[in-house]
Amino acid sequence: MSRRSSGLVGVWAEAQRQQQRQREAQQRAVVQQQRQQRAYERDLARMQREQQTAYRQGRDADARQRTQELEEQVAALARLLADGCGAAPFRVAALTRAEEVAPFEPGQLARPVVMPDPAQYQAQGGWTAGRRAQAQQEAQARYQHDWQAAQAAEAHRVQQLAAYRAQYDAWAAGQLAEVRTHNAGLAQLVDALRAGEPGAAVDYFSAALYASGAWPEGFPRQVSAAFDRGARQLVLDWELPGVEVVPEVKSVRYVASSDTEKESARPVTQRRALYRDALAQCMLLVLREVFAADEYGCLESVVLNGFVDDVDPATGRRAEIFLATVSVPRAAFGQLNLGQVSAVDCLVEALRGQLSARPDQRTAVRPARRPADVGTGVVSHGGGEEPDLFTMDPIEFEGLVAELFRARGMQALTTQRSNDGGVDVEALDPDPISGGRIIVQVKRYRNTVPPTAVRDLYGTVQGAGANKGVLVTTSGFGPGSYGFAEGKPLTLVSGAELVDLLHQHGLRGRLGAGSGGSASSAGAAGSSGSAEGSVPARRPAAEPSSEDFNLLGMTWTGAVSLDVCALVCRGARVLAEDHFVFFNNPENPGSSVRMVPGVGGDRAAVRVVFDALPAAADRLVLVAAVDPEANPAGDLGGFTSAAICLRDAAGLELDRLPVSDGRPGETALVLGSFRRRAGGDWDFVPGGKGYRGGLGELVGEYGVVVA
Known part of the structure; x- marks a missing residue:
């Protein structure tokens, strides 16, 4: 007799099979997750290797x-004389101006008002x-009204025209x-040169050297000169460049093992030899410029003394230290x-001159003859007699800038002092392709020109329908100004560039007490003063301008809370611990770097x-680290889509610089460095190196000791 099942065993067996299937599915899921984790780790390791390789390649490049750059600087010194000999000699004809002015261009005033047509009034x-x-x-009636209005407009046009x-x-x-007065003065100069007048000779040959x-x-352009009429001998004291023109560093090598740049010093003997050669080339080049400019046969010989303005080792005071001297007959x-x-x-x-054996140590030679030794009736002319652009009359300064444009082959005139619409000089470049109307603004500032002035000039150029705008200053411009001008029909001329252009075209001007003060030194002075007002007193150079600065804003996605810090460095070492700018040290000495709140979403x-x-600083390094108080267990895995927003003083975004994403396990990251x-410009180099030991480990590599 068969036994009938109650069904419990079947239910139990099915339940066992379901549990077995679930365990197998869970096991497969664990295995799959392990495979995915291993694949992720492999991809992460590969990405880290690629990022590290790219970072090292960038540092090495x-x-x-x-x-x-160092090699090119030395090569330029080696060919100084050869390049200089290829330049055209100075001639009086180069200073002669054409007797022509810009044509009369009445514009819309030249077009008569169109009278109404009776046929249109049916x-x-x-x-x-x-x-x-x-x-x-x-x-x-409509016709009569419009005709009378047109007649009145035409009469007004004729009156305005x-x-x-x-x-x-x-x-x-x-x-x-x-122009005729200028050309007549040149003719008088030529007559005076032919007659051997000392004043004319000094002015002419000094202009040849400046131009x-x-x-x-x-390179400096300082000269003192005198002319011995009886001997037909020109006696010159010419300033030579300092030893800094020869780079102290010979090469730079990136050491991947320590992530540092190692500078190899140039041997002292090599640097001295290069400097002596550069000084000798300068002396020969001065002689070449003077003799080549003597188109009227004024000179029989030249005595040239080369000096540097430096600290005299014997007295410890600044003085003119003569490093070379030579007396050269024309025939030789x-x-x-x-x-x-x-x-x-x-x-x-060949010329029997003297050249210091150790010019790098300011070992002097005795000059053969000084300008002050020339006898009675001889005129001396010093480089310090150039007009100081800072103290020049504002109208004369604008006239000098207009003169510079005319010397460059353009037609230029200064505007009236009132209602000039922000235009100081108007120039017309006759070039049929690249020429056109040019609007020129002149800013006689001692501190850096703010970016707002560049933006105002752009608006004036657009409003006037000009082809180009030029902003000329006695100081300099910051990165914000150059960033705004890039890609626009704007040219920015700093004080150093202005002095150089004046000298190239036989015009005279200097910045402050020196013969060629740089815009960088002038740019650290007091508050701005325009050409219309007086020039303010200078303030300490360490105090930065309150107007010309950039904001480096940080943006990123993710909820991670970060501390963004900056290090002012030379190479891979911070200048000093107070140049590490972070939450407990919000600004460095001089306040050139300061932590501020973000703007515009930063x-x-x-x-x-x-x-x-x-x-002494050659780089500004930006870093980020996880805030240990806000995210005690956090890392940089959520630091993505990050960028540095370069903004001007007004908060306008000038550029966006992408930076590397963060990686899991790391708590600090080098974002990049300027x-x-x-040439004084600043370039951005992306970072990417991460640290698991946080901000302390990162800054420790830059020489900051964390207690």
Whole structure:
């Protein structure tokens, strides 16, 4: 007899099978999760290796770029004489102005007002004779009204045109008179040169040296001169460059193991040899410029003394230390082939001159003859007699800028002092392709020009319909100004560039007490003063401008809370611990770097006055670290889509610089660094190196000791 199942065993068996299937599914899920975790770790490790490789390649490329810049600087010194000999000699004809002025251009005033056409005033509508007559009268009335208005407008145009023509004729007559007076003065100078007048000789040959384009940027142009009429001998004291023109560093190498840049010093003997050669080239180049400019045969010989303005080791006070001297007859100099000579051998052996054996140590030589030793009746002319652009009359300063544009082959005139619409000089470039109308603003400032002035100039250029705008200043511009001007028809001319341009075209001007003060030194002075007002007193150079600065704002996605910090460094070492700017030290000495609240959606920000950073600093490093109080267990895994927003003083975004995302397990990250280039500009180099030990480990590599 068969036994019937109650069904409990079947239910139990099915339950066991379900549990077994669940355990197998869970096991498969664990295995799959482990595989995915291993794949993620492999991808993460590969990404970290790639990022680290890219970071090291960037650092290595930066080091090689710095080495290349050093080599190019030395190469430029080596070919100084050869390049200078290729320049055209100075001639009086280069200073002669053409007797022409800008043509009369009345613009819209030249177009007569269009009179109304009677044919356009026909009667409209009317089904009856009375209505048609009324419509005819209305049309005639409209015509009479418009005709009278057009007649009045035409009479006003003719009156304005006559007034404008009279104004132009007066201006043109003044311009022609000025040109003729200038050319007559040049003719008198030539007559005086031929007669051997000392004053004319000193002025002419000093102008030839100032106008020379052979001197690299930053080389001094200071001269004192006298002319011995009886001996037909020109005696010159010429300022030579300091030893800093030869780089102290020979090469830069990136050391990946320590993530640092190692600078190799140039051997002392090599630097001394390069400096002596550069001094000898400068002496020969001065002689070449003077003899080549002597188109009227004034000179029989030249005595040249080269000095540096430096601290005298014997007295400890600043003085003119003479490092070279030579007396050269014209006949002896004419036999030289300067393009092939060894500069030191030529100066010392062929010309029997003297050159300091250790110019880097300011070992002096005795000058053969000084300008002050020339006898009675001889005129001396010093480089310090150049007009100081800071103290020049405002109208004369604007006139000098207009003169510079005319010397460059353009037509230029200064505007009236009132209602000039922000225009100080108007110039017309006759070039049919790149020329056109140019609006020029002149800012005689001692401190850095704020970016607002550049924006105002752009608005003036657009409003006037000009082709280009030029802003000329006696100081300098910050990164915000250059960032705004980029890609726009704007040219910014700093004080140092202005002095160089004046000298290139035979015009005279200096910045302050020196012969060629730089915009960087002037830019750290007191509050701004325009050309219309007086120049304010200087303030300590360490105090940055309150107007010209940049905001470096940080943006990122994710909920991680970060501390953004900055380090003012030379190489990979912070200048001093007080140049580590963070929450407990919100600004560095001099306040060129300061922590500020973010603007425009930035979650953190650093205020930087790049022009006021210490001269010893060559980079500004930005870093970020997890805030240990807000996120005690957090890391940088949520730090993504990060960027540095470069803003001007008004908060306007100038550029957006992407930075590396954070990585899990790391709590501090180098965002990037701004690095000073040889020309004074700052370039951004992305970072990417992360640290698991937080901010303390990061700043420790830069020489900051964390207690």
